[in-house]
Amino acid sequence: MSLAHNDGTFDDKFAMEGLTFDDVLIIPAASSVLPSDVSTQTRLTRTISLGIPVVSAAMDTVTEARLAIALAREGGIGIIHRNLSIEDQAREVNEVKCSESEMITAAKDEHGRLRVGAAVGVGPDTDARCAALIEAGVDVLVVDTSHAHSRMVLDTIERIKERFGRQVQLIGGNVVTAEATEALIQAGVDAVKVGIGAGCFAAGTRVLMANSTYKNIEDIQSGDRVINMNGEPVTVVKAWCTGIREVMTLRHTASYRETQVTPDHRYLVGDLTTVNASTLASRGYVRILENPTRLAVSKIRWKEISESERDTMLLPRYIAFELPQGFEIDLREFAIRQDKQLARYKTTITDSYELGYVFGTFLGDGHAFIAPSRNSEIGRASWYFAIHEQAITEKLVHCLKEVTGIDAALTHDKSIIAINLYSLQWARLFSQFGKRHEKHLPVRYLSANRRYLQGLFDGLIDSDGCLSSDGRFDFCNTSQPLVELFNVLCYLLEGSFPNSATRKASAGGLKGASDDRCHASYHSRLNVSHEQRLLSKYQVVKHLASHRLNIAVPVYDIEVDCPTHSFIADNAIVHNSICTTRIIAGVGVPQVTAIYDCARAARPYGVPIIGDGGIQYSGDIAKAIAAGADTVMLGSLLAGVDESPGDLIISHGERFKDYRGMGSVGAMKQRSYSKDRYFQGDIVDESRLIAEGIEARVPYKGMLGPLVYQLVGGLRQAMGYAGAATVRELQENARFVRISSAGLRESHPHDVMVMQEAPNYGLQR
Secondary structure, eight states: OOOSOOTTSSTTSSOSSOOOGGGEEEOOOOOOOOGGGOBOOEESSSSOEESSSEEEOOOTTTOSHHHHHHHHHHTOEEEEOSSSOHHHHHHHHHHHHTOOOOOTTOOBOTTSOBOOEEEEOSSTTHHHHHHHHHHHTOSEEEEEOSOOSSHHHHHHHHHHHHHHTTTSEEEEEEEOSHHHHHHHHHHTOSEEEEOOOOSOEETTOEEEBTTSOEEEGGGOOTTOEEEOTTSOEEEEEEEEEEEEEEEEEEEETTOSSOEEEOTTOEEEEEOOTTOOHHHHHHHHHHHHHHSOOTTSOOSEEEEEGGGOTTSEEEEESOOOOOOOSOOEEEGGGGOSSHHHHTTTSOOEEEOOHHHHHHHHHHHHHEEEEEEEETTEEEEEEEEEEETTOHHHHHHHHHHHHHHHSSOOEEEEOSSEEEEEEOOHHHHHHHGGGOOGGGOOOOGGGOOOOHHHHHHHHHHHHHHHEEEOTTSOEEEEESOHHHHHHHHHHHHHHHSSOOEEEEEOOOOTTOTTOOGGGSOOEEEEEEOTTGGGGBOSSEEEEOEEEEEEEEEEEEEEEEEESSTTOEEEBSSSEEEOGGGOOOOBTTBOOOHHHHHHHHHHHHGGGTOOEEEESOOOSHHHHHHHHHHTOSEEEESTTTTTBTTSSSOEEEETTEEEEEEEOTTSHHHHHHOHHHHHHTTOTTOOOGGGOOOOSOEEEEEOOBOHHHHHHHHHHHHHHHHHHHTOSBHHHHHHHOOEEEOOHHHHHHHSOOSSOOSSOOOSSSOOO
């Protein structure tokens, strides 16, 4: 039976649902085939064959020359990543082509040289990169994009094929639908790469946590607690870097930063598509969005962000933060000789209004000083106010006395009032709050006590903010955590998140200072009319602007244990992209279904399919091929082998290898190309690099050869069970059964005590 379009010829493979590898098993069939006798030979492209269906991903932590050589010797092929200069990438290709191998299984070209591929993009250097790689002897070029079903990608493929098509084979991807597959084939590709990660966010996206703080999405871990669309705390069950994808920017009023997000990510929006500006101005957001359409359909709905130019973003109106009812500070924690040092102090401090005011003013305008003195230390906390801020200084002195039990000292000059609390213990306490643009309120000092929160709010306003004449609360600071604290306090005390924005760095005409030596500042403002944007369940967040960037960066996603599959990213409600099920290019088509659909479209043209993504175990390779793939591309499975880039590290008796995104500070320090990729090429001071990727470790897996042997061995076993002597027979004859969650658990070892584990290749379940 073939994979062709003939009606009914493939419908019994499995029902047309969105299925991934954990959803299905291959049904055993009558077999006279031994695993040792099967042939794993397959096609990579129209004209290139491989001994095994394994292709390494074009990632800088996976494929450079050393791994490409090792994999080609095993019969597969490596794709050299493109996070290199043109010269360096061509040099890596040339190194593979100049290597020798006597192994019978090795993948070789017509001249007896090892096979190698290389990734290219769609940027302005594409033609020059292709020419250099072809000159170096590359066998196949991979147009490496996250969403190939776009005009820009298709035009690039047509241009490469027209100019270089006779010299090299061309792979296009990634796509997940039959329509996109046919578009790539019409553009001229010789193989199609299937598998697009779900919509995701670039590093730096701030996720609202259940404790009322924010975390960068790349720093979130399983077990963390975040807020969902209903304002409820939910648990993160998975957090990961999904790969490198093209992103767009989104700007709205509730976030001080632009969000970089894939165009297919879904936001919860108030749909204003059919509402004109005059109607919105006369009726307002609440009346329009609370009333359903004429067909009784709610205007609150999920939409891809690329389709939401006229819509509003949304935030939960009510949020149940997980905050303690109160806290106590034991000042003895910050003293060494407690009897002598604390005789004058209050040693037990509770979360009162006065403490909140002291903390708030310190965060906005305070400084902690600690200096050595003989065999000990001296310290003080200081605040500075303008001479006309007499009322604020008097209030702060009073609050300090109430909180600490000691008197603060005041000094005056013509323009400044200085308040000094000469206390080493309080200086040590305040040293936890950071300095300058890193000022923050430690999590241990968060509380649900409304009086304490009001003190924090008032302290921030009196130090680095103001209450304007028209009744608006304004706050401005160079610290990102502080503006986020102010925003949350606005919500907790006033019921709405304020409008936020970033102001460019400016020296303000200060002598001896320049703009490039200053930090950007963050400005938040709570308008008097903020309640006019409160729906019954949501707060309206006005959409300001969005546009495509035509760049690709590492992107991240989290999955939450929640039926709504939602969380808050940069102060807007977003969907767990992993749960999106609409079948459109780049969004949520589970990998087995995506491979099947694309294989049906490609088979009549004789174009092979590469399954890229979702493979965690050797059995997944068999499932991908049974669904229609000719080869599979592996990334994380190959990271951590001896031949992959990265240093070997021993920690607590375990071995690891470095694993990092190209946007990490480490990658940008090592390669100037990485800085250029993230628009930081002009930064000389490495301490000022802004991280847009993670640096991590993966378990060390040993040599590539044994790992590939295990992977291909699992495929051979599956072919034996399915009665398939060749890859083509597995594609045509294998049948799937869909399994339940109970069936998945049954597939694992159970009701036994494991006495000896299989080799730790990360392949067995």
